[in-house]
Structures are given as structure tokens and as C-alpha cells.
Amino acid sequence: xxxxxxxxxxxxxxxxxxxxxxxxxxxxxxxxxxxxxxxxxxxxxxxxxxxxxxxxxxxxxxxxxxxxxxxxxxxxxxxxxxxxxxxxxxxxxxxxxxxxxxxxxxxxxxxxxxxxxxx
Amino acid sequence: xxxxxxxxxxxxxxxxxxxxxxxxxxxxxxxxxxxxxxxxxxxxxxxxxxxxxxxxxxxxxxxxxxxxxxxxxxxxxxxxxxxxxxxxxxxxxxxxxxxxxxxxxxxxxxxxxxxxxxxxxxxxxxxxxxxxxxxxxxxxxxxxxxxxxxxxxxxxxxxxxxxxxxxxxxxxxxxxxxxxxxxxxxxxxxxxxxxxxxxxxxxxxxxxxxxxxxxxxxxxxxxxx
Numbered sequence: 001x002x003x004x005x006x007x008x009x010x011x012x013x014x015x016x017x018x019x020x021x022x023x024x025x026x027x028x029x030x031x032x033x034x035x036x037x038x039x040x041x042x043x044x045x046x047x048x049x050x051x052x053x054x055x056x057x058x059x060x061x062x063x064x065x066x067x068x069x070x071x072x073x074x075x076x077x078x079x080x081x082x083x084x085x086x087x088x089x090x091x092x093x094x095x096x097x098x099x100x101x102x103x104x105x106x107x108x109x110x111x112x113x114x115x116x117x118x119x
Numbered sequence: 120x121x122x123x124x125x126x127x128x129x130x131x132x133x134x135x136x137x138x139x140x141x142x143x144x145x146x147x148x149x150x151x152x153x154x155x156x157x158x159x160x161x162x163x164x165x166x167x168x169x170x171x172x173x174x175x176x177x178x179x180x181x182x183x184x185x186x187x188x189x190x191x192x193x194x195x196x197x198x199x200x201x202x203x204x205x206x207x208x209x210x211x212x213x214x215x216x217x218x219x220x221x222x223x224x225x226x227x228x229x230x231x232x233x234x235x236x237x238x239x240x241x242x243x244x245x246x247x248x249x250x251x252x253x254x255x256x257x258x259x260x261x262x263x264x265x266x267x268x269x270x271x272x273x274x275x276x277x278x279x280x281x282x283x284x285x286x287x288x289x290x291x292x293x294x295x296x297x298x299x300x301x302x303x304x305x306x307x308x309x310x311x312x313x314x315x316x317x318x319x320x321x322x323x324x325x326x327x328x329x330x331x332x333x334x335x336x337x338x339x340x341x342x343x344x
Contacts, residue, residue: 107203
């Protein structure tokens, strides 16, 4: 029986995409509450765009960018070994998970562009 | 048999605390979302069950489709469509429940939670209060300004809508309306200690024309205690 070694780093990379998503979730949730408490939704910066919405959009874009960067960094090289190698399989899975996390970030947090933030 | 089954299944869906018997727009929105979620989950359950039966009874078509097709359509596209519908419905219904400022402003009633009593304070009554019995006019929006004197509670009238947290030092506002006169149940919906289960209140929705007189009588009764 052959022994398979999985490094801790590979497992961290497997979760990396959704770690970015969860950091975005906590950051948006926290700053939404902070913005409402300080009345940032009543500070109009330009054309109805409030300070509250701008800061949420910035947080959203930073995390979307981080997720895209991660997915790109995890993209397996075309000359890589076959999928049957455990390390290679984990790398492919980490890439797929990172792509799914980017899609999840865009889907679940897109509401900040249009929804009412306070009340 | 089917009728008996339905009766048994739905027998817990009525009563003063039933979210499935909405009597106001906010509760109707929440109930509609519940029905959409039930329908969505039923469709997913039916599809998964059908696939399971097919896998045992006639595995040929599934084998021919291949694992990738099944995973992409069954595990990604199909739940994606159902979840998107749920998210859009939840966002749209959630927006309609918000107590956004408007002119003229709805009546504001203060709801103060303290272990394990609800105190309600009414506008235009020099700060008069009722305890564990809330009086509102039917047919108009009311903004409830909810706060707490001790720990975190939550204000919930299932048949009218809500709920919203009662937090010490903060005022949260929830806009509710009773479509017609009646008596509804209210509860604390956030565990707040040993008296949480009995921290209930009653809501009496009166005809608009009778409201002031009924409220005055209730306040007089309260102060006579």
C-alpha cells in the first residue's frame, strides 16, 4: 500500500477562497453596522451615492480582487502532472474552490449596490 | 387518508402565534417567502429522490449522461436557479418591510423590554403605558420603537410581522400593520433568561374610530392596578 502525504499548506489552499469570502462577510457586516451607527447613509458624496454605500463597495471590490488574485495564483499549470496525484488533485480542487468563492462573493454581496443599508 | 395527512401536517399552522396566518403586509411577505422556500426545497427534494430511484431502478440513462453532466446540471445549475429565485424574493420582500422615513410619519409606539415584561408607551398620552398588552389601531402602519432596559430581547408579533432585536441603549424600529381588528399574540424571540418562555404579550387591534377610547380605557385600567 502506498503512503500518501498531504501537506498542511495544501489543505489551507483548499479553504483559501472561502476564507477570503468569510473575511469579506465579517468586514461588510461590521462596517454596515458601524456606518449605520455613525449615520454614513445620510452623507451624500455625489449624485445620491452615500458614504455608507461607497465604503461597502470598496470593501466588496477589495475582497473580490483578492479572490480573483488567489484564483489566478492557484490556477494549475497546463504541464502539470495527472489528476491522480494527490497533491495535484488538491491543487485542482483549491483552484475550483477559489473560483466558486469568487462567484459566491459576487453573488451574495451584490446586494450592497442596491439594497437599503440602514433602518 | 390524504385529507387526514394534510390535517395532521397543518394542524400546528394555526393559532395566535402562527406565521402562516398573516394579518398584515410584513407577515404576509415573510409567509410568502416561507412558501417559496418550501416550494423550492420540495422541488430539490423531488429531483434528488427521483435521481436516487433512477440510480437503482434504471441506472442506464444516468450512466449515459456521465458524472460531469449530472454534477454541473444537478449540483450547480439547478440549485443555482432555485437559490437565485430565493435570494431575489428575500431581497425584494425584505425591502418592503423596512421602516423607511415617510411623510406623514406613521404613529410611533415605544416597546420597552425588561426581564420579563413588555412595556408599551403611546404618543399623545403624556407617557402613559400598558404592560404586556399592546393596543393598536387596525388598518394603519405603526412604527414600533423597540429597546431594552437590561439584556437583549426581541420583539415579535408573528401574525403581524417582525421580528426585531431589543438592545439596551439602542432604538430599533419595525413597521407593522394589522389589516383588521383582532387579538394577536406576541413573544420575546431572543433567549433572555429563565423567564424568557413566559415573556409574552397580547396585541389588541381596534377599529380606527374606537381606538382612542379603547386605549384610554386600557390606560385607566392599567393605572388602577
